[in-house]
Amino acid sequence: xxxxxxxxxxxxxxxxxxxxxxxLAARAFGASDAVYSGTKDPGLEESVxxxxxxxxxxxxxxxxxxxxxAVRDWKGKVVHLTMYGLPAQGAVSEVRAADxxxxxxxxxxxxxxxxxxxxxxxxxxxxxPHSEVSALAVFLHLLLGGSELGLGFPGARLRIVPSASGxxxxxxxx
Numbered sequence: 001x002x003x004x005x006x007x008x009x010x011x012x013x014x015x016x017x018x019x020x021x022x023x024l025a026a027r028a029f030g031a032s033d034a035v036y037s038g039t040k041d042p043g044l045e046e047s048v049x050x051x052x053x054x055x056x057x058x059x060x061x062x063x064x065x066x067x068x069x070a071v072r073d074w075k076g077k078v079v080h081l082t083m084y085g086l087p088a089q090g091a092v093s094e095v096r097a098a099d100x101x102x103x104x105x106x107x108x109x110x111x112x113x114x115x116x117x118x119x120x121x122x123x124x125x126x127x128x129p130h131s132e133v134s135a136l137a138v139f140l141h142l143l144l145g146g147s148e149l150g151l152g153f154p155g156a157r158l159r160i161v162p163s164a165s166g167x168x169x170x171x172x173x174x
Contacts, residue, residue: 002076002101003031003143005136008067008115009108010038022106022133023048027059029140030148031104034059037067038108056156068114076101077120081135082111085122092142095121104139106132 005026010019019041023034027048036044040063048061064070071078077098081088095102098120105115116122125135140148161168 001096001099001143003140004074004101004103005031005034006064006067006070006103006105007034007036007108007132008038008105008111010036010041010044011108012039012041012044015108016041016044018131018133019044019108020047022136023061024051025133025137026104026140027051027057028148028151029137030144030151031140032059034061035064035070036061037064037070040065054156054158056153056159058154068118071103071105071115071118074101074103076103078103078105078118079139080105080111080115080119080122081125081132081139082107082116082122083124083127083129083135084116085124088123088125088139088142091121091123092139095123096143102143104136106136108132 007019007022019036026034045061045063048059052059077095077100079095079102081104105119123139125138157172159170161170
C-alpha cells in the first residue's frame with residue numbers, strides 16, 4: 001500500500017524540529033513519501049534528504065502551498081488523524097481493506113473544519129492531546145500490523161547493528 005503523509009501548516013520558526021521528526025517517523029514507519037504545506041522550508045527538505053542518503057530508502061518530501069489542492073487532487077483514500085475522530089483501532093481494518101493509495105493528513109496549527117469533510121476517515125489515536133508524531137507512528141503501526149518494524153532501507157550508508165549494550169553502527173564504504 002502506498003502511503004503519503006501530508007503535514008498541514010509547517011511553520012519553520014516554530015515547527016522545525018517537530019516537522020522533521022514527523023517526516024522521519026513517516027519514513028521509518030512505512031510511508032512512501034510526504035508533502036507539507038504552510039511555509040516552504042528548504043532546510044526541512046534537506047534534513048530529510050540527508051537522512052535518506054545516510055540511512056537508505058526512497059522516501060521523498062515535496063512542498064505544496066495549497067493543502068486543499070493536495071487533498072482534493074489525491075487519487076486514493078484520505079485519513080485525517082485528529083483526536084476528535086473515531087478510534088483508529090476500530091477503523092484500521094476498513095482502511096486497510098480499501099487497498100488504494102492512502103494520504104494520511106496530520107495537522108500542525110489549528111486544522112480548518114473543512115478538512116474533516118474532505119477526509120474519507122477522521123480517526124483518533126486516543127482522545128487526549130498528544131503530538132502528531134505519536135499519532136502518526138501509532139496509526140501506521142496499526143495499519144501495517146507491525147510489518148513496518150522490519151522494513152529494509154536499500155542503499156543505506158549507515159546501518160544499526162542490534163546490540164544488547166552499546167551503540168554499533170555499520171558504515172558502508174560506497
